[in-house]
Amino acid sequence: MSTLAETPIAHTDATNAKILSISEDRIEGFVRDPMGVIAEKSGVDIDTVLERIRAMLRAGTIRRVRQTLMATNLAEGALVAWQLPPDKVDAAFDYMFQQDPFSGHIVIRSTDAATPGSNYRLWTTVKVPQGFSIEKHCALLARITGAEHYRVMPANRIFALGVGHVRRKEIEPGSKSDELAVAKNSEKVTLTDLEWKVMTALKREFKPEEIQRDLWRARAEEAGVPLETFYRVAEDLNRRGVIGRFSTFLEHVKPLATGERVTRFNALFHWAVPHGREIEAGREVGRFHILTHCYWREGGAEFRNVNIMAVAHGTDKEKVLAHKRAIDAHLAAVGIPVSYTNVFWGGRSEIKPSEISPIAYREWCATLGVDAETMRE
Numbered sequence: 001m002s003t004l005a006e007t008p009i010a011h012t013d014a015t016n017a018k019i020l021s022i023s024e025d026r027i028e029g030f031v032r033d034p035m036g037v038i039a040e041k042s043g044v045d046i047d048t049v050l051e052r053i054r055a056m057l058r059a060g061t062i063r064r065v066r067q068t069l070m071a072t073n074l075a076e077g078a079l080v081a082w083q084l085p086p087d088k089v090d091a092a093f094d095y096m097f098q099q100d101p102f103s104g105h106i107v108i109r110s111t112d113a114a115t116p117g118s119n120y121r122l123w124t125t126v127k128v129p130q131g132f133s134i135e136k137h138c139a140l141l142a143r144i145t146g147a148e149h150y151r152v153m154p155a156n157r158i159f160a161l162g163v164g165h166v167r168r169k170e171i172e173p174g175s176k177s178d179e180l181a182v183a184k185n186s187e188k189v190t191l192t193d194l195e196w197k198v199m200t201a202l203k204r205e206f207k208p209e210e211i212q213r214d215l216w217r218a219r220a221e222e223a224g225v226p227l228e229t230f231y232r233v234a235e236d237l238n239r240r241g242v243i244g245r246f247s248t249f250l251e252h253v254k255p256l257a258t259g260e261r262v263t264r265f266n267a268l269f270h271w272a273v274p275h276g277r278e279i280e281a282g283r284e285v286g287r288f289h290i291l292t293h294c295y296w297r298e299g300g301a302e303f304r305n306v307n308i309m310a311v312a313h314g315t316d317k318e319k320v321l322a323h324k325r326a327i328d329a330h331l332a333a334v335g336i337p338v339s340y341t342n343v344f345w346g347g348r349s350e351i352k353p354s355e356i357s358p359i360a361y362r363e364w365c366a367t368l369g370v371d372a373e374t375m376r377e
Contacts, residue, residue: 007055011250016052016061018042020248023053027246030067030202030238032231034246035213046213053248054208061250066205066353068244072155072186074199075356076134077127079297079309081120082142083149089121090348092145096124097350100141101364104354109268109344116342117303120151123268123344127354129361130188133377140370153297153309157279158184159286160294160310161244171289173319174326181286181294183279189242197223198233200357202243249351264315266346269324270299270306271331272339278307281336285310288330290323304340 011020022041027034035053039046056062071077084092089108096103104125111118128137138150159181191199201223210218220230237243273281278296286294291310299306310327314320324343331338355361365372 007051009056009059009061011056011061015044015048016056018044019049019052020250023246023248024250025245025247029245030234030243031246032216033213034067034215035211050211050213054211056248057206057208057211063249063351064205064353065211065248067202067246068353069199069203069356070184070242070244071127071354071356072158073189073242074191075127075129075354076132076154076188077125077186077354078134078152078154079295080124080126080138080153081117081151081302082122082124082145082147083120084122084145084147086121088146092122092147093348093350095145096122096141097352101355101360102126102128102137103141105349105351107266107349108347110347111342111344116340117299117344120149120302122147125354126152127356128375129356129358130190131358131377132361132372132375136375140368140375149302151300151302153299155186155295155297157282157296158186158294159282159296160288160291171323173290173322174330175289176287176330177289179287180283183283183296184241189240191237191242194225195233195237196357198225198230199237199242201230202234203353205353265313265317265320266349267312267314267320267324268344268346269310269312269327270303270340270342270344271308272299272304272306272341273308273331273336274339275307277336281308281331284331284334284336285327288323288327290314303342306340306342 008016010016019038019042023038026041027037031037035049036046039049053062053065057065082092093106093108097106104127107123108121109123110121126134126138128134134152138152142150201219216230217227220227223230271281282294282296285308290312292313294310296307297309312320312323328338328341362372365375
């Protein structure tokens, strides 16, 4: 077996690409042996899978390895667009990244021309634990950062949610599934204390030295339960739809240690479709393989009443736009009119898992001198 110094860490290495094409977003739900599944589906032997994932994680090619949750079913969440004075945008970005555990994706976006909503430069995802108010949380963030206006856009339905940047590099414009996308709702699931214990241990990201075949035994000990109890609770949560995928997340924004970039362009697509046809349109748009996210969100008057939003990544801007044109053409072909569309391009960005624990929320409020009870719905 090669030493760490000799182990290839580039996402473009042939063996690494095979592993990543599976490990990024092909392990759905909770499985007892995710590393074994990655090996089986990629055709790479298990020892090499473990060695390569450890090495890429240490080098920063892989940003994190973790079991994801369907947090929309566990916490109140939304995409939030922020309008700030130009001289406060970067400071607000830094605060939400470094000081707010409940902000996840933080992106400064721009449009190719002045368009409705283009003065909303900062875009974040925000989640707060059940029982707390996302509107009150955003109002507090606005006071802290000096935001002039903000628009909170919860997901009414989810049509696509995945990553797969390595796999998506080869996707041609127009590539889509034969079946309509599934429209997933965001109904909340209430957890017991035992389920929260298991969930908390389950979702914590793995350190390189924790990457091994038997992943969950130490997490069961951390949760203070027998391994079989851990499996039983996790599999029940999976059946209830609150477990996402097991994933190795690539650092797809910043240059890697090798000097490469996984993607260069991050595009947020907007479409305004007729009221009452949002689910139909979302199921059509969500079919396209290039998309990492697709939602029904209400943009409101600030964004010309757009209601379908999707995200695509790529290394070539014109090809990203070609993907957008293919989706536009498909909507027209299936008879769904679009009254307005736009593209918001991502610039500076940071991504971290949003905290969803009620205990963590109360602790965070205390650091600000805020009574957490006043932040409830």
